[in-house]
Amino acid sequence: MVKRTSFEGDSCPIARSLEAIGDWWSLLIIREALFGLRRFGEFQNKLGMAKNILSVRLRSLVDHGILTTAPASDGSAYQEYVLTPKGRGTFPILVALRQWSEEFDDHPEEIATVLVDREKGRPVKKLEMRAEDGRLLSPAETMLKPRPAPRRRSA
Amino acid sequence: MVKRTSFEGDSCPIARSLEAIGDWWSLLIIREALFGLRRFGEFQNKLGMAKNILSVRLRSLVDHGILTTAPASDGSAYQEYVLTPKGRGTFPILVALRQWSEEFDDHPEEIATVLVDREKGRPVKKLEMRAEDGRLLSPAETMLKPRPAPRRRSA
DNA sequence: CTTGTGTGGTTGCATTATAAAACCATCTGC
DNA sequence: GCAGATGGTTTTATAATGCAACCACACAAG
Structure with missing residues (x-):
């Protein structure tokens, strides 16, 4: 097979995530879905992508439990694609991608939007990684450990 | 063109990030680089990918300023690929991908490793998004604002 | 009921990216 | 300088992508 x-x-959770959303378009579709888009035509218009590709991607996202098809909403007989909790759970990934671009992009002046705190209108802080006890962690202060054996039948 | x-x-920072690291392999290469891999053969062995693809990806990552080629390190006349600050800056993205899988994967028991606080050996908390003043923010408490006009020549 | 229009796709075909394997150049040890 | 390891490139085959054309259905007007 080629x-x-x-x-x-794959046992790596990063690879497993990429399997679901690691292609060219999926994260952008999810981005638009988080914005409230639901209809095939809305996605197609906003993203400017080929309809067949959109079709395949939507199906894949539904298969992966990221989107689900709702029978209707505005009376029309068509279906809509709405995010599941799993789909909404990608939000930190999108924020991380956004912040990486904001911090390191070679042409940051071309970036059109800023993610802000709705209440104050001020930019959000960089994502923080904290220990269980609340200490702020740098990458160097973390490590990977083999997953603890799953406890059997003990709820 | 096809x-x-x-x-x-694209003016969306998410799309801009994906342009650099949004393909099948790049994030996995970066993951290994964060782990300390540096040599062509190390990447090839660990990831099990075709050498031509690895070659193309490494070049692309270097072009995007994520990796840089260091002339040597252990005396051998070969070159190494090491992460730039921009490359190390992808860490939160990888953590977000990992945590998404940990939280939503259909078969979490297949995930081999856990990211832990090195000091205590306990799993790190989920990434947190905070406002400038420290308030913890949910996705709904954020919004996108047009980028403020770049102040000209005022430092 | 027939025609027209908009939505939501699928199909066909050309082009590009990816993959496996073979090949080649350079370095390293002897 | 020869054998094997390292670090790739080339060749060739298959899969994914993109565009355009087409089809099915709903709905509205005439």
């Missing part, structure tokens, strides 16, 4: 390698079954 | 659409020049 097909694109799949990360399904 | 080539893959490029997000270069």
Whole structure:
């Protein structure tokens, strides 16, 4: 087989995430969905992508439990694509991508929008990683540990 | 042209990030680089990917300023690929991807490792988004604002 | 009921990206 | 200088992507 390698079954959680949303368009579709887009035509218009590709991606996102198809909403007989909790859970990923661009992009002046605190209108802080006890952690202060054995039948 | 659409020049910072690291392999290469891998063969062995693809990806990452080629390190006349600050800045993205998988994966028992606080050995908390004044923010408490006009020649 | 229009796709075909394997150049040890 | 390891490039085949054309259905007007 010469097909694109799949990360399904890989034990690395990063690879597993990429398997679901690691392609060219999925995260942008999710971005628009977080913004409230729901209809096929809305996505197609906003993203300017080919309809067949959009079709395939939407199906894939539904298969991965990120979107779900709702029968209707405004009376029309068409269906809509709405985010599941899993889909909404990608928000930190999008924020991290956004902040990386804001911090390191070679042409930051071309970035059109800033993510702000709705209440104060001020930019949000960089994502913070904290220990269980609340200490702020740098990458160097973390490490990977083998997953603890799953406790059996003890709820 | 029928080539893959490029997000270069797009005003959305998420699209701009994806332009650099939004493909199948780049984030995994970066993941290994964060782990300390530096040599072509190390990447190739660890990731099990085709050498030509690795070659293309490494070049692309270097072009995007995420990796840089260091002339040597252990005396051998080969070059190494090391992360730039921009490259190390992707850490939160990888953490976000990891945590998303940990929280929503259909088969979490297949995930091999946990990211822990090095000092205590306890899992790190979920990434937190905070306002300038320290308030913890949910997605709904944020919004996008047009980028403030760049102040000209005022330092 | 027939025609027209908009939405939501699918199909066909050309182009590009990805993958495996073979190949090649350079370095390293001897 | 020869054998093997390292670090790639080239070749060739398959899969993914993108555009355009097409089709199905709903709805509205005439």
